[in-house]
Amino acid sequence: MQIGIIGLGNFGTAMGNLIANNGYPVLGWEYNSDVVAEINQKQTNSKFLPDVSLSKNLSATTEVKTVFDSSQMVFIAIPSIFIQPTLEPLREQISHETILVNLAKGIDRQTGLTAFQILSKLFPHCSRIMLSGPSVANEFSQGMPTLVTIAGQNSSHLLMVSQVLDNDHFRTRFSDDEIGVEMGGVLKNIYAIGLGLFDGKSIHSINFRASYITLALEEMARIGVGLGAKLETFLYISGMGDLLATSLSQHSHNRRMGELLASDFSLPEIQEKMGVLPEGYNTLKTTLYIAEKLHISLPLARGLWEVINGKCQVNTFINSFIKDFID
Numbered sequence: 336m337q338i339g340i341i342g343l344g345n346f347g348t349a350m351g352n353l354i355a356n357n358g359y360p361v362l363g364w365e366y367n368s369d370v371v372a373e374i375n376q377k378q379t380n381s382k383f384l385p386d387v388s389l390s391k392n393l394s395a396t397t398e399v400k401t402v403f404d405s406s407q408m409v410f411i412a413i414p415s416i417f418i419q420p421t422l423e424p425l426r427e428q429i430s431h432e433t434i435l436v437n438l439a440k441g442i443d444r445q446t447g448l449t450a451f452q453i454l455s456k457l458f459p460h461c462s463r464i465m466l467s468g469p470s471v472a473n474e475f476s477q478g479m480p481t482l483v484t485i486a487g488q489n490s491s492h493l494l495m496v497s498q499v500l501d502n503d504h505f506r507t508r509f510s511d512d513e514i515g516v517e518m519g520g521v522l523k524n525i526y527a528i529g530l531g532l533f534d535g536k537s538i539h540s541i542n543f544r545a546s547y548i549t550l551a552l553e554e555m556a557r558i559g560v561g562l563g564a565k566l567e568t569f570l571y572i573s574g575m576g577d578l579l580a581t582s583l584s585q586h587s588h589n590r591r592m593g594e595l596l597a598s599d600f601s602l603p604e605i606q607e608k609m610g611v612l613p614e615g616y617n618t619l620k621t622t623l624y625i626a627e628k629l630h631i632s633l634p635l636a637r638g639l640w641e642v643i644n645g646k647c648q649v650n651t652f653i654n655s656f657i658k659d660f661i662d
Contacts (some may be wrong), residue, residue, distance in 0.1 A: 336575075337362065338499060339406030341394055341421070343370055346438060347412030348384040357502055363405060364399045367446035367654040371395040388478050401427060407431035408434040408499065415450035416443025422457055431460040434492050436485070438466055440520040441614050442621045451517045459489075462492045467520035467573045469580030478504050484573040486517075501662075508572060515568030518559040523578040524589045524615030525622065526551035528637050529639055530582040531593020532649055547635075552578055554633050558622060561629045563632045565612065578649070591613035596642060 340351040340363035347363065354360045363511060366370050370382055374395040396402065403409060403425060404433055418439060435458060439450035453464050468483030475481040483505050485500075486493065487493050495505040510516050529547060532607050533539075548634060555578065556569040568574055581587045594604045606612050626633045638655075640648035 336498075338407045338410065339366070339402035339409035341399065341409060341411050342413035342417075343374065343380060343383065343401060344412065345383045346470075346472045347410070348374075348380045348389070349387075349476040350386075350410055350412060351393050351436065352387065352389050352476060353502075353505055354499055357499065359392065359499060361390075362392045362402050362598055364402045364578040365397065365613045367395050371397050375383035380469055382574060384472065385478060395661070400428065400633070401565065403433065408436065408496065410436045410438055411454065412438045415439045415453070416499065416617075417445065418450055418453050418455070419443075419458065422454075426457045429458060429461065429562045433458075434462045434464065434495065436466055436496055437517075437592065440467065440517065440524070442521060442625075444621050446615060447625060448512070449517050449521060451513055454491075457477065462472065462489050463487065463513075463635055463653075464489075464492060464496055465517045466496075466507075467516045467577060469572065469576040471580060471584050474585050475505055481505045482508065482572055483572070484508050484510050484516050484574070486513040486573075487517070488513075505590050510573070511567045512568045514562060515559055515564030516573040518562060518564055519555065519569055519574040519577050521614075522555040522558065522614065522620055522622065523551075523574075523581045525619045525636055525639065526555070526578060527581040527587050527589035528593040528596070528613075528619070528643070529635070530605050531587075531590035531595075532597045532639075533593075534590070535594040535597020536649060536653060538653065550580065551582075552634055554635050558626055558629075558633060561631050562625070602643070 338354050338359045338361045340347050343363045343365035351361045352364045370380055374380055435454055437451045437454055441450050455463055464485055464487035466483055466485045468485050469480050471574055485496055493509050552575055556566055559569055560566055563653055638652050642649055642652050
């Protein structure tokens with residue numbers, strides 16, 4: 336079976352290489368022609384996944400339609416804001432038999448739709464599966480043990496995806512709660528920014544971190560359930576597990592944003608330094624808007640938003656943590 340990957344950034348390349356090392360031919364699409372050339376000629380991707388030798392089963396193209404024409408299962412690994420413009424031109428051309436596996440995490444600011452919901456709207460006749468969980472690409476690409484959740488309504492297709500992904504160090508678990516699995520992966524980016532704030536101020540208290548992460552998970556579950564997810568989903572690998580991984584990882588872009596905020600960098604300076612603001616920033620803005628409409632209280636997220644926009648000093652946010660954010 337031919338496998339496709341849309342997006343050969345850090346996560347897409349790591350996932351494509353995992354599948355290729357499992358013995359499947361993988362064709363990936365990437366907008367950046369230099370990345371495509373390097374993968375095909377050198378079997379490396381020094382821009383997005385340095386120091387990893389890529390399988391010969393992994394090849395790349397700049398033609399997105401070629402990936403869909405030749406693949407029975409396609410993993411979507413582009414930033415959520417690019418899903419609509421990249422894939423909409425193909426909505427009438429993709430086979431209804433294609434299995435789509437979404438790796439993207441984000442909420443569209445205009446429509447309020449998640450990445451998975453955008454895919455569902457574009458390709459309602461295709462089987463769609465959501466993958467999320469604590470899966471730092473730089474780690475599982477080096478063979479570190481990793482467990483993720485895949486969610487969907489077709490159990491036979493879940494089994495097919497698991498057979499493509501599972502090996503000695505990478506394993507999957509099943510769920511039927513697509514929105515819960517996705518929202519865990521979306522919302523944890525918000526609260527990883529907060530952990531970055533603490534690191535930037537050299538606050539390493541275990542008590543403080545445990546309290547913060549627990550309250551963050553409570554807010555994640557609150558908004559997730561408000562959107563139709565199951566509470567128990569947030570207590571497992573795609574909720575608590577993903578929150579811990581992103582909040583504590585040195586590779587987290589959202590955590591890095593928090594560190595820069597704590598060092599008094601402005602938003603334009605952070606964007607210039609990082610190239611693009613992390614998903615957590617836009618997700619936070621949209622989530623607060625949705626929470627307002629649903630009458631859901633998210634005091635911790637609101638406090639982070641005020642820090643990001645200069646309405647509250649980092650030290651003030653930290654010092655008032657217990658008093659203001661525990662109801």
